[in-house]
Amino acid sequence: MKLNNRLSTIADMVSDRYDHVWDCCCDHGFLGHALISGLSAKIHFVDVVKPLIDQLQLQLEKQFPRSENWQVHCTDLRTIILPASEAKHLLIIAGVGGDLIIEFVQKILSNNPNANIEFMLCPVRHNFKVRQALIDQGLGLFNEKLVFDKGLYYEVIHAGREAKQSIETMGSLMWDLSQQPHRDYLEQNIAHYQRAVRSKPEEFSEILYAYQKLKSGIVCID
Numbered sequence: 001m002k003l004n005n006r007l008s009t010i011a012d013m014v015s016d017r018y019d020h021v022w023d024c025c026c027d028h029g030f031l032g033h034a035l036i037s038g039l040s041a042k043i044h045f046v047d048v049v050k051p052l053i054d055q056l057q058l059q060l061e062k063q064f065p066r067s068e069n070w071q072v073h074c075t076d077l078r079t080i081i082l083p084a085s086e087a088k089h090l091l092i093i094a095g096v097g098g099d100l101i102i103e104f105v106q107k108i109l110s111n112n113p114n115a116n117i118e119f120m121l122c123p124v125r126h127n128f129k130v131r132q133a134l135i136d137q138g139l140g141l142f143n144e145k146l147v148f149d150k151g152l153y154y155e156v157i158h159a160g161r162e163a164k165q166s167i168e169t170m171g172s173l174m175w176d177l178s179q180q181p182h183r184d185y186l187e188q189n190i191a192h193y194q195r196a197v198r199s200k201p202e203e204f205s206e207i208l209y210a211y212q213k214l215k216s217g218i219v220c221i222d
């Protein structure tokens with residue numbers, strides 16, 4: 001099955017250095033499904049909707065009879081407890097809103113204080129807020145990419161406690177302002193926060209300033 005541009009970009013960013021890769025909020029499991037054959041990690045599928053998980057289980061049993069390579073979990077991601085060991089986990093959370101992603105990350109980290117966790121996040125909107133929350137949680141940046149898919153832009157953020165590079169609220173590595181789609185996305189953010197500043201200047205002027213500074217080429221990395 002062919003992945004859309006957003007999911008295939010995420011899949012390409014997953015390296016083969018994990019013991020467990022979690023396709024969180026997996027829905028039909030397209031992403032995890034695409035990862036099973038290419039990685040040595042065990043692939044976990046998590047969703048809160050039982051009929052989706054039951055159907056996915058039947059499909060996986062048919063296609064991948066070696067069930068040690070995958071596992072399905074019908075559960076609320078907020079309650080997930082990772083196996084306590086030295087194992088390395090990558091949790092991918094894509095296709096849900098930024099506020100929900102912030103809540104998931106906070107809960108996962110507090111429920112699993114000793115686990116070795118990295119996150120691959122692709123929020124629907126509120127990227128700035130997600131990035132601020134990751135910074136507040138003490139996470140750093142491994143990699144990030146900007147994706148254009150079906151008329152919408154998405155940011156994919158690969159973050160973890162062991163990453164050396166700091167996360168920037170308006171993004172850093174993902175920008176290539178020599179490319180028109182990147183310039184368009186930057187303009188889109190500036191226009192969005194210009195409107196937001198009119199109603200709540202105290203909340204949004206700093207964000208607007210960060211994007212404007214990026215446009216003027218004076219990126220300030222503190």
Ligand SMILES: C[S@@+](CC[C@H](N)C(=O)[O-])C[C@H]1O[C@@H](n2cnc3c(N)ncnc32)[C@H](O)[C@@H]1O
Pocket residue numbers: 024025026027028046047048049052075076077078093094095096
């Ligand atoms: C739009 S789909 C995203 C599918 C896929 N990750 C993607 O990026 O295309 C959102 C999925 O999140 C699941 N979901 C929402 N809240 C959840 C929660 N608290 N725990 C686990 N799954 C949840 C929904 O059931 C739904 O299948």
